[in-house]
Amino acid sequence: MNCEEAKEKVNIRTVLESFNLFPVKENRKTAFYFALDREEKIPSFSVDFVKNKAFDFGTGKSYDVISIVQQMNQCSVSEALEYLEKFEFSARKNEEIEETDQHKNYQILKTSEIRHPALIQYLKFRKVYEQKDLVKEIEYELNGKKYFGVGFYNNSGSVEIRNKYSKICLGKKDVALIKNDLKTFNEIIVFEGFFDYLTFRNLEKKENLTSDYLILNSTAMLFKVEETLKEYDKISLFLDNDDNGNATKEIIQQKYKNVEDCSLLYCGFKDLNEWVCKKMKIMK
CATH class of the missing domain: 3.40.1360.10 (Dna Topoisomerase Vi A Subunit; Chain: A, domain 2)
Known part of the structure; x- marks a missing residue:
């Protein structure tokens, strides 16, 4: 896979997810993420899913899937292309998605049955309230702030978190x-x-x-x-x-x-x- 093929074929959202990076705010075509190279309270990394590109308003730097991998892995273009090959789902076995420090500053404070009125309303809005026993209410702290959401555990013991405003994974992404x-x-x-x-x-x-x-x-x-x-x-x-x-x-x-x-x-x-x-x- 060459540079042009990578930029055209590999979805930028998928690449960001492989580093455990998820939108803070999003719509169907664009989203804002926290910056790749620094901690911040207000997200400044703008992603255009249609153009498959991103722009960091804090530094004025533009990104594509290759430069994102270079930034996260601190690697060369050829090494970034090698990383991106996995997203064509080649015959490689036992590969592991790279972990990131993006969400290492989190702590799960409490796990319980779904009780919070806002989460009950959210599950009803998504028409799955009857399946509330298959998910958990997760209270957690992320980068010094407290949040809560509907939690679903993956095979690595990490938890996918969803609520009306957020879509993140706490820990390692997995099936x-x-x-x-x-x-x-x-x-x-x-x-x-x-x-x-x-x-x-x-x-x-x-x-x-x-x-x-x-x-x-x-x-x-x-x-x-x-x-x-x-x-x-x-x-x-x-x-x-x-x-x-x-x-x-x-x-x-x-x-x-x-x-x-x-x-x-x-x-x-x-x-x-x-x-x-x-x-x-x-x-x-």
């Missing part, structure tokens, strides 16, 4: 593989985010749980489960209807047998959760 000992068929159902998993569980009757579940938490994590997916007779995909989701779907379809693309169910919507939310709103 969440949920085994079902009572499954009647060797199938795995793959989701991009845990809210789609909660949505699916909401639609599925408890007595009919027949599969294992895999939540990627980021399409960049696919390389971690390449061997795991080979163990299943069927793979059902509930990925996002966007460039990242479509690219990941194509990779899985090319690599494995008996893959079903379930995103056709919510064609015209970003993901399963958005489809259900809009559908239930219309039915009211």
Whole structure:
């Protein structure tokens, strides 16, 4: 992979996620992150997802996926390209996403059942309140400030945090593989985010749980489960209807047998959760 291919093919959000960097504020096309090279209270790193570029308002420096990797790993262009090759999901095995110091200054203060009115309202807004027992209420401190959110643990024991204003991971980014000992068929159902998993569980009757579940938490994590997916007779995909989701779907379809693309169910919507939310709103 050369520089032009990397800039064109590798999604900037995925690269930032691989370093545990997540938006502080975002919309569909742009987002603000904290700076890559310094601590700050007000985010100044602006990312344009459409152009696949970023700009640091604090330093006046522009970034692409290559220069982001160079900054985070303090490496050469060739080393950055080698790092970026993993996002084409090559045949490498047992690779680990690089960890970062971005969220090392955090502390989980309290873990409990979902009780806070704001989180209850948020789960109801996302139409998954019935699945509240599958997530936790997490109170945490990050860079000296206290926050709370809906928490979902991954295989590394780190926690994905979501609330109305925030989408971050405390600790190491990883997948969440949920085994079902009572499954009647060797199938795995793959989701991009845990809210789609909660949505699916909401639609599925408890007595009919027949599969294992895999939540990627980021399409960049696919390389971690390449061997795991080979163990299943069927793979059902509930990925996002966007460039990242479509690219990941194509990779899985090319690599494995008996893959079903379930995103056709919510064609015209970003993901399963958005489809259900809009559908239930219309039915009211």
